[in-house]
Amino acid sequence: MVELDQRRLMVVKNLLNELEFYTNDVVEEANRGGLCIEINGWHLYPVFQFDENMELHGQLKKRLDDLRTGRNDVDVLYWLFAEKTVLMTKAVAPYHLIEKALGSGDLKAHDELVSAEARQSEYLTARPIDLLGKDEFDVFVDDWKLGDYRMIPRKEVKDISGW
Structure with a gap:
């Protein structure tokens, strides 16, 4: 179990290093249902999921429930960026x-x-x-x-x- 936690920590660390994020200060309440990493009370929303109007990308928004079934947002983010x-x-x-x-x-x-x-x-x-x-x-x-x-x-x- 410790090994799994360490691998998960490495995945989160890599995502934090590779992606740009918005915080709650930037993301309006209506779009906070998007992918999010929570660390020490901070909610970090990957920038790629928003369009120029700060709306969630329609196709991603439509498939989020499918993507999240049985998985959390870190798992989904890892899946999105893995070839x-x-x-x-x-x-x-x-x-x-x-x-x-x-x-x-x-x-x-x-x-x-x-x-x-x-x-x-x-x-x-x-x-x-x-x-x-x-x-x-x-x-x-x-x-x-x-x-x-x-x-x-x-x-x-x-x-x-x-x-």
Whole structure:
């Protein structure tokens, strides 16, 4: 437990060093529902979440409840700034080709289909914060919150050699 507390302290320290913050003096009451780090009674609101009118970024505001479910604001901030890779579109070989390869016992053909699926699937590597304001931000949130239950768009594998 001590090790976990020390790692958490390091995360907070790094966030404090890397981010700019507003205090309650600057953030109006209506926007204090945004991400916040509280230290010794001070409420620190990361600047990136506010627009030029000091309003919370709409997309972030819309997804805050999802992001906070089961986590606190430090966890959410860490997640926002950590680079990750998300499957955006899964390539799937046509069923009849898989059935043909397996039915004939042609494991080499089956392996080629599996390899083609992997090569043609689309991934995005980014920090979620860099996607704020784009549709991909919501995909990253859904991937984090829904995991294996996320609906991933599919496309058919194309240009399979020898088929």
